[in-house]
Amino acid sequence: MKNIGYQLLKTWIKTGLYLYYGKIQVSGLENVPKNKPVLFLPNHQSALLDVLLIAVDCNRKPFFLTRSDVFTKPTLKKFFAYLRMIPIYRIRDGREALKNNQAVFDQCAEIFGNGHAIVMFPEANHNIKRRVRPLSKGFTRILFNAVERLPDTEIHIVPVGLNYKSNSGFPDQVAIYFDKSILVNTMYDADDVQGSVNNVKGLVSDRLKQLTTHIEDEKAYENISGQLNALDVDFLNPFETNKVVGALDKSISVEPVKKKKGILGILANALFTILNFPILFIWRKWAKPKVWEPEFMGTLRFGFALLAYPVYYALLFTVIALLCSGLVGLMVILFLFIYNWAYVRNN
Structure with missing residues (x-):
């Protein structure tokens, strides 16, 4: 009954998403390993919608690492647990709360050991801007803890690019790109943990910057974003849009363009x-x-x-x-x- 209820809820949400968005374009599902431990690592622009879009279209039934402050009420805890959500603690939750993360890391290792998938946002926060922010090392700690506890288990990373045409407007469209999986085991060196952390973070960050529109220069963000909107680029195609970003003069400011309807x-x-x-x-x-x-x-x-x-x-x-x-x-x-x-x- 529990699984039936979950599937009905998932079907309801998926139907709603495909009615809410004028277009949902999903690419790269063939890159998602089946029946193997996977950590999905998406960019984070649109709060819970990012979670829902991956949940209904990733071809897995993943667990979700979610900030702990939403697990405040007992009824919510039960509902979130039903949705396979796991609290993760951040520095803003207090240093004492951070001690709880080791138990979370061990739980993630157990989930990987059973061949399941987990979704975690490596930027550790959301922002509507079209840029990949610096990644937290938290996801590497989860991965390397699992590799140490499960030395004979292959654990994969799948970077995911979420691309919204409008970000906050309606109607909207979205494109989701699942990148080729990365085998974590070969990237972990127990004798150089910090080097391993830097290598994994760097690789995932580079992949995400290709899978979604990335405006590197934050000081020139408004100028570049304004030019992209004026050019009416296809934000659903980050590969072409990022080429345009690289060719723009970031010193040029453009007035917002309002499209006229016929x-x-x-x-x-x-x-x-x-x-x-x-x-x-x-x-x-x-x-x-x-x-x-x-x-x-x-x-x-x-x-x-x-x-x-x-x-x-x-x-x-x-x-x-x-x-x-x-x-x-x-x-x-x-x-x-x-x-x-x-x-x-x-x-």
């Missing part, structure tokens, strides 16, 4: 607003103002839609069925569903 686009927006007015009204007046960081905008919007739309469709069907008939209600809901799907797909 008459069909204006009409489509107007009809979408009318058909979904109750949902949009509640989101804009009640839910959206509660978003505390831009990195959480997509996550909160998706979560709100995932919960609100089934209720909206059910209430709308009930009202129309009472006023007209069940068949009319079903036809209206079907039309609304198809229109919303087409609107997202084509924007």
Whole structure:
């Protein structure tokens, strides 16, 4: 029953994601080892959406290392455990809390020993900017602890690049790139642990900088980002976009460009607003103002839609069925569903 519940939840979320995003492009799944220990290492731009997108599309049933401060309430602990989430402690949680990490590392080794996969964000924080931030050494400690405890077990790393077309806007599109796996065992030298840490961190960082758009110069970030937007580059293709980044003059500042919609686009927006007015009204007046960081905008919007739309469709069907008939209600809901799907797909 537990596995059935997990699969139903996963199916519901996956369906929601593929309706929420106009396009989800997944590449490199053939690089993910099957039935072998794997540590997925993605870049981190969009809070919980990064987790969900990997969870539903990585062809594994992974565990997730999650910051410990979300495990504050007993009910949440049980729910997160059900979702295979494991707390990891950071320096901001206090030095005493860091002592708990050794038990977490040993638990990860046990998970690897059973051939499972784990997802961890090596940047150790999220940021909406299109750049790979310095990696924490925490993921190397987990890997090397597992290699020492499981000397005969092959443990793989799979860097993952998450690329959002808009980052926080809607409708949005996303491309996910699973890189070729890296065998950790051959990179660990017990006589030079720090050297091994630096080598693994450097390799993963280099891979991530290829798998997602990376603006290296943080001081010139706004100039470069503005030029990329003005050029209307394809952020879903980081390989080509990074070539453009390398050719830009970082001293040039560009005013934000607002794309003008044609008459069909204006009409489509107007009809979408009318058909979904109750949902949009509640989101804009009640839910959206509660978003505390831009990195959480997509996550909160998706979560709100995932919960609100089934209720909206059910209430709308009930009202129309009472006023007209069940068949009319079903036809209206079907039309609304198809229109919303087409609107997202084509924007």
